[in-house]
Amino acid sequence: MRRLVLITVLALALVLPVFAQADTLTALTPAEVPVLLKPPAHGERILAIWALDCAYCESNMQALARLQRAHPHEITLVTIATDDIAQRQAIEQRLHHAGLDNYPARAYAATTPDRTNFLIDPNWGGETPRTLLIRADGTHLGISGELTPQQLQKLH
Amino acid sequence: MRKLILALLLCLLPVTVMAHDMSGMAMSHEPELGASAAFDAHGRLWVVDAADGHIRVRHSDDFGKTLSPPVIVNPVAERIYDDGENRPKIASGPKGELYVSWSQPRAKPWTGYVRFSSSMDGGRHFSTPITVQHDLADITHRFDALAVDGHGRVVIAWIDKRDQEAAKAKGQPYLGAAVYYSWSDNEGRSFAPDHKLMEHSCECCRIALARTPSGEVTAFFRGVFGDNIRDHAYALLPTNGTAAHAERATFNDWHIAACPHQGPGLAVGANGVRHAVWYEAKNGPVIWYGQLDPGHPAKHKLKIGGSGAGHADVAVHDHTVWVAWNQVDARGYTLMLRRSTDNGVHFDAARAISQVAGAAGSPQLLLWQGRAYVAWNTSTDFRLVPAEVQ
Numbered sequence: 001m002r003r004l005v006l007i008t009v010l011a012l013a014l015v016l017p018v019f020a021q022a023d024t025l026t027a028l029t030p031a032e033v034p035v036l037l038k039p040p041a042h043g044e045r046i047l048a049i050w051a052l053d054c055a056y057c058e059s060n061m062q063a064l065a066r067l068q069r070a071h072p073h074e075i076t077l078v079t080i081a082t083d084d085i086a087q088r089q090a091i092e093q094r095l096h097h098a099g100l101d102n103y104p105a106r107a108y109a110a111t112t113p114d115r116t117n118f119l120i121d122p123n124w125g126g127e128t129p130r131t132l133l134i135r136a137d138g139t140h141l142g143i144s145g146e147l148t149p150q151q152l153q154k155l156h
Numbered sequence: 157m158r159k160l161i162l163a164l165l166l167c168l169l170p171v172t173v174m175a176h177d178m179s180g181m182a183m184s185h186e187p188e189l190g191a192s193a194a195f196d197a198h199g200r201l202w203v204v205d206a207a208d209g210h211i212r213v214r215h216s217d218d219f220g221k222t223l224s225p226p227v228i229v230n231p232v233a234e235r236i237y238d239d240g241e242n243r244p245k246i247a248s249g250p251k252g253e254l255y256v257s258w259s260q261p262r263a264k265p266w267t268g269y270v271r272f273s274s275s276m277d278g279g280r281h282f283s284t285p286i287t288v289q290h291d292l293a294d295i296t297h298r299f300d301a302l303a304v305d306g307h308g309r310v311v312i313a314w315i316d317k318r319d320q321e322a323a324k325a326k327g328q329p330y331l332g333a334a335v336y337y338s339w340s341d342n343e344g345r346s347f348a349p350d351h352k353l354m355e356h357s358c359e360c361c362r363i364a365l366a367r368t369p370s371g372e373v374t375a376f377f378r379g380v381f382g383d384n385i386r387d388h389a390y391a392l393l394p395t396n397g398t399a400a401h402a403e404r405a406t407f408n409d410w411h412i413a414a415c416p417h418q419g420p421g422l423a424v425g426a427n428g429v430r431h432a433v434w435y436e437a438k439n440g441p442v443i444w445y446g447q448l449d450p451g452h453p454a455k456h457k458l459k460i461g462g463s464g465a466g467h468a469d470v471a472v473h474d475h476t477v478w479v480a481w482n483q484v485d486a487r488g489y490t491l492m493l494r495r496s497t498d499n500g501v502h503f504d505a506a507r508a509i510s511q512v513a514g515a516a517g518s519p520q521l522l523l524w525q526g527r528a529y530v531a532w533n534t535s536t537d538f539r540l541v542p543a544e545v546q
Contacts, residue, residue: 119486
């Protein structure tokens, strides 16, 4: 029996990495943007928008991840790379390196980001990081740039 | 039982390996839309872009209606930055020389080398690519910008993080990156040592280069001023060994720790007026036109575009100034144009001159015999759109 448990544990240990990739990177097409922007049933959805070129984005996403972990039942966090999903390998590596691969991750399905940027928020010109907070009551808050501690406090 | 455990291990191994391989697999995809174009002295249009690790050059003798088969610049494939702000560049010299530059990502994130090749036989063959910058550390040397000065020198500027790295090594803070440049007196066979243009530049916005009436190359680029104010600087690029002197030239006071991914545009008229376009979003996205007066706010400032407007470029001939930009909405990309016939004091209403439902790269204004054209690389085709109704 003990050995059966051992086998089961071993098997799970081997299979788990496959499931850990359940939040693997998926493409974000313009048609899917309205679903992301739909108010959540309760609490808040935070879109952490970033780019491979952005020097401020990883620390910003990590700060948002800390906020999400502090309020796991109220906040859902989705990371969105404005880079073309054709750069999947680089995007996934960067998310993994930043310890962010447990969050749903999207990347633009577009060779240029501007149209998807506009659909996500017409009052945003594409600078990253960009944080978009969507509340259950349908209100939005968009902030460009690395969030200050004061701005982070305002998010929840 | 041990055998059973081993067998189970072996059975499961391929599953995890496969899952890992798939996650790291590069998807085949359409080429990125980062392309550049230039007219040579004979009116032949040259277009450069990247595909499958190769820089490729095509030409057109009918103003972009048909393009030649591509000539490969780098026979050995390499990684290439080819997005809108970091696209391959092409310029033509006074004797028909063709110069091409691009940025090559290195293994680590945010790193790059500035690469260069030339053709002395009208684009039939290109020289073996060389690395332009002398500092070969695996750090940022990318977002190259290319120009030819009035003496035929090749001038290249780029964003460089050597000063940031040096500060980091000493445990000191450093805002942004820096702009460095170099030049070649021998048609690109070799480049002068790296020269610093300005410390504390933005990290990922293209640099605009233009030629002054006296033939010098001048730069307009996003800097970091004070405590992360992302305004722009203007500087001549001396090629006689004297130190460059960059001055702040926009004063929007956009205070932000972010990468705007939108560099400016610059064109200098025969009368020396510095026509510029730039992006800032202190109170929402705005594309500005203005005439630079380094050290002071720009003159004749005009809001060119707002929500959905981006990646503007500017050109000038005599007293006519053109500004082109991308306007996006839910339907796709529209190429927009405004024209001034009084040297930028007043502009006509904005006109849509081309549209695409898919995607489009940043527009680039080109001049040929006093007429303006916009090079526009779309997901459908490459277009050279006349600025005037013909």
